[in-house]
Amino acid sequence: MISIEAFIFVAMSDKLYIYNSLTREKTVFEPLNPPFVGMYVCGPTVYNEVHLGNLRTFISFDLIYRWLTARGYKVRYVRNITDVGHLENDADEGEDKISKRARLEQLEPMEIAQKYSNRFHEVLSLFRCIPPSIEPTATGHIIEQIELIQAILSKGLAYEVNGSIYFDVKKYAEHNHYGILSGRNIEELLSGTRNLDGQDEKRNPLDFALWKKADPSHIMRWPSPWGNGFPGWHLECSAMSTKYLGTTFDIHGGGMDLKFPHHECEIAQHCAAHGSMPVKYWIHGNMLTLNGKKMSKSDGNFVLPFDLINGTPPLVDKPYSPLSIRFFMLQAHYGSTLDLSMEALGAADKAFKRLQQSVKDLSEIQPGDTLADFDIGKWTDACQAAMNDDFNSPVLIANLFEAVKIINACKDKSKSLDKQQLAILKEHIQLYFYQVLGLDETASGVVESEMMNGIMQLILELRKTAREQKDWKTSDKIRDTLQSLKITIKDGKEGSTWQINN
Ligand code: AMP
Ligand code: ZN
Numbered sequence: 001m002i003s004i005e006a007f008i009f010v011a012m013s014d015k016l017y018i019y020n021s022l023t024r025e026k027t028v029f030e031p032l033n034p035p036f037v038g039m040y041v042c043g044p045t046v047y048n049e050v051h052l053g054n055l056r057t058f059i060s061f062d063l064i065y066r067w068l069t070a071r072g073y074k075v076r077y078v079r080n081i082t083d084v085g086h087l088e089n090d091a092d093e094g095e096d097k098i099s100k101r102a103r104l105e106q107l108e109p110m111e112i113a114q115k116y117s118n119r120f121h122e123v124l125s126l127f128r129c130i131p132p133s134i135e136p137t138a139t140g141h142i143i144e145q146i147e148l149i150q151a152i153l154s155k156g157l158a159y160e161v162n163g164s165i166y167f168d169v170k171k172y173a174e175h176n177h178y179g180i181l182s183g184r185n186i187e188e189l190l191s192g193t194r195n196l197d198g199q200d201e202k203r204n205p206l207d208f209a210l211w212k213k214a215d216p217s218h219i220m221r222w223p224s225p226w227g228n229g230f231p232g233w234h235l236e237c238s239a240m241s242t243k244y245l246g247t248t249f250d251i252h253g254g255g256m257d258l259k260f261p262h263h264e265c266e267i268a269q270h271c272a273a274h275g276s277m278p279v280k281y282w283i284h285g286n287m288l289t290l291n292g293k294k295m296s297k298s299d300g301n302f303v304l305p306f307d308l309i310n311g312t313p314p315l316v317d318k319p320y321s322p323l324s325i326r327f328f329m330l331q332a333h334y335g336s337t338l339d340l341s342m343e344a345l346g347a348a349d350k351a352f353k354r355l356q357q358s359v360k361d362l363s364e365i366q367p368g369d370t371l372a373d374f375d376i377g378k379w380t381d382a383c384q385a386a387m388n389d390d391f392n393s394p395v396l397i398a399n400l401f402e403a404v405k406i407i408n409a410c411k412d413k414s415k416s417l418d419k420q421q422l423a424i425l426k427e428h429i430q431l432y433f434y435q436v437l438g439l440d441e442t443a444s445g446v447v448e449s450e451m452m453n454g455i456m457q458l459i460l461e462l463r464k465t466a467r468e469q470k471d472w473k474t475s476d477k478i479r480d481t482l483q484s485l486k487i488t489i490k491d492g493k494e495g496s497t498w499q500i501n502n
Contacts, residue, residue, distance in 0.1 A: 016071065016388045018251075019335060021259065021282040022181055026390055031250050032280060037073040038249035039065065040241040040279075042258055043135070045082040046116035047097040050123055051302040052325075052340060053288040053295030057255040059326055060285040060334035062129040064253070066436050067387050078244045079132040081120075083113035083139050084220045086233045096230070099220055109220050113139075123305050126322045128438040134244050138236035142222045145231040145239045149210045149224075151273035158272075161201040163213030163227040167268065169206040176271050178206075181282060182260035208265055210235055234265035241278065242270070252279040256286050257294070288329075289339045303340060306499070310453065313494035317342045319453050320349055323439055327352040330393040330437055355397075356441070358404040359433050361411050362426060368416025374406050376421045380428050387436065396432060403429065460489070460496050 016029040031037045041061045044050055050058075061079075068075050087094050102109040121131075138145075149165055152158045157172050158165050169178055173186050186206070193205035209232035214221035221228045241249065247270075254263065263282065270278040287294045295302050303315060311319035328348035332338040379402065386395035403425060409415035417425065434440045459478060466474040479489050482498070490497050 014384060014388050016067075017390055018281050018283065019390045020280075021284045022279070029281065031073065032248065035072060035074050037068055037075045037251065038245035039068070039075055039077050039251040039253065040237070040245055040249065041077070041079045041132070041252075042237055042254035042262070043079040043081050044116075044120050045086040045097055046113045046120060047086075047101040048116060048297065049304055050120055051295055051297055051304055052308070053255075053302065055123065055127060055305055056288040056329050056338065057285040058124060058129055059127060059329050061253050061283075062438060063330065063334065063393055063436070064251075064283065064391050065130060066438060067391055070387075070431065070436055076134070076245065077132040078134045078136065078241065080237060080240055081113070081117055081135060081137045082233065082236065083117075083137050084109075084230055096218075096220060099218070102219075110139075113137075126309075127305070127326050128323070128440060130438075136240045136244065138231065138240075139220075141236060141240050141243065142231065144243055145235045146211075146224050148235060148239045148242075148269065148273055149231075152210065152269060155272055158210055159203065160226055163229060164201055164209060165211040165226060166202050166207040167210055167265070167272070168203065169208070169268070170204050172268055172272055176268070178268055179264065181267055182264045184260060184264070208232060208234060208261065210269070234262055234269060237262070238266050238269045238273075238278070241266075242274075247274050247278070248276060249279060251281045251283055253283040253285065256284045259284055283334075285334045286337045289337055292339060295340070308345070310456075310498065312497050312499075313492065317346070319457070320345060321441075323356075323441055324349040324352045327355075327397075327437075327439060331397055333390075333392055333394055335390070351401075352439075355400060355404060355433070356439070358407045359429055362407050362429055365407065365410045365417075365422065367419040367422050368410070368413070369418075370414070370416045372406050372409055372415035372417060374415075374417065374421070376417075376424050379403065380424065383428060383432055393437065396437070400429070400432060456487075456498050460498065463489070464496065 017026050018029045019026045039061075041058075044054060058079075065075060065077050083098060084096065086097050096109075098109045098112050102112045105112060107115070124131075149158065152167065153160075153165065156168075158167050169186070170190075172178055178186050179189070189206055190204070211224060211226060211229050211231055213227055213229045216228075218228075218230070220230050222230065241252065252263070252266075267278060270276075289295060290301050290303060293299070293301050305322070305325070306312075307316050308320045308325055309322060311317070325345070328345050329338065331348055331351075379399065382402075383396055383399045386392045386399060389395070406415065406417070406425075410417060459482070463475050463478045466472075466478070482489055486500060488499055490499070
């Protein structure tokens with residue numbers, strides 16, 4: 001296995017280019033304090049299961065984290081958990097998403113946050129995402145958020161109304177560029193917003209909540225200088241990124257849909273409090289779409305990771321392994337949209353299995369003398385150049401398939417590689433396939449999940465046979481026993497499916 005140190009020497013000599021959403025340019029990555037890199041990624045709001053769109057964003061940043069680490073940077077990767085303050089809509093209206101879910105499930109809000117944080121971690125580990133270095137929660141940082149509000153108030157850029165605090169966008173924009181990240185123009189934004197209806201506490205519709213007053217029935221509330229309440233959604237990321245990464249740090253990431261208003265407001269809060277920009281490189285992952293439309297829970301246009309893993313009909317045609325799904329996502333550049341369809345997923349599944357087989361075959365291959373026309377140095381340079389070009393995983397994968405051709409030729413003995421070429425090829429496959437793309441099937445959970453799938457398919461087939469023979473006793477016994485193990489079988493037109501109840 002190649003040592004990371006040996007690789008650093010090669011890779012660090014070449015520059016890494018990153019597309020910065022703030023400058024809208026691809027530029028050389030120069031960390032503020034090398035070899036240290038601070039990276040903050042907006043994490044999930046833990047009020048329900050993550051869908052495949054959310055998962056895509058976390059896989060994209062996992063790839064970025066892995067490549068930065070492979071280049072030798074000492075990365076502090078901070079990804080938050082939003083467990084309070086995210087209201088149902090961006091206009092600071094509606095119920096808190098977690099409180100609402102708690103009401104529906106008749107649980108404590110903290111039970112909801114814990115339940116879906118656990119699920120989130122399970123899913124991410126199944127999909128081979130390395131956990132962040134720090135995973136702070138919004139509820140664990142109320143004091144820091146109150147301090148940040150006080151700093152903004154002291155600059156005269158926020159105001160209090162009836163126990164709530166709002167950020168004064170219009171006043172901020174007099175001396176700062178509100179819209180610097182999203183490219184939105186404040187005049188157009190102002191003309192595009194509805195008029196305040198007199199009931200509204202805001203001076204201006206563009207203003208956003210830093211703190212919301214909570215009435216006594218509200219469980220998620222904390223004392224503050226302005227009375228009991230809870231923080232606004234944008235605030236937590238500003239407070240926690242500054243706390244763990246400093247007043248200016250290297251990379252801030254999240255999905256493209258967070259550029260506005262979330263990240264724009266983060267910049268405004270930070271500039272208002274500290275008088276400087278928070279982040280050097282903003283990176284935004286593009287959306288996973290379904291039927292050409294952004295995958296989204298609120299629109300009902302979504303697929304869950306376990307729908308694919310279990311092959312839940314009618315949308316999903318067969319079970320897919322987490323690694324095939326990860327590979328499917330990595331076949332697209334993080335900055336491009338990707339549409340989820342069974343055709344595309346099926347093709348990715350086949351391609352992944354071919355690549356995986358080649359990687360296995362490579363370990364059996366011995367050096368020989370019928371040398372293949374393969375410039376190993378050029379190939380390793382091409383792999384490295386792909387990742388250095390804004391983490392271009394599709395180009396890296398195309399290069400890995402160039403190696404597949406050679407591996408196949410070596411396997412059928414029509415060509416061979418000499419000892420040194422073979423050693424370099426093995427080291428780099430190890431590096432790119434396992435460490436950088438994270439396609440390691442022996443990782444915990446992946447093998448178990450495939451095994452569980454296989455066993456469940458067998459059980460469903462046996463039950464189907466029993467039902468065809470009108471052996472209701474056996475078929476009911478299978479269903480009831482599984483139910484006692486918290487596995488529910490659903491019978492539908494397309495056949496039977498299973499799911500684990502939590
Ligand atoms: P949320 O839990 O809604 O705050 O979302 C968590 C992360 O998933 C954020 O970075 C979002 O930008 C991202 N996200 C949401 N929908 C999609 C999608 N369809 N494709 C890719 N990323 C998404
Ligand atoms: Zn955030």
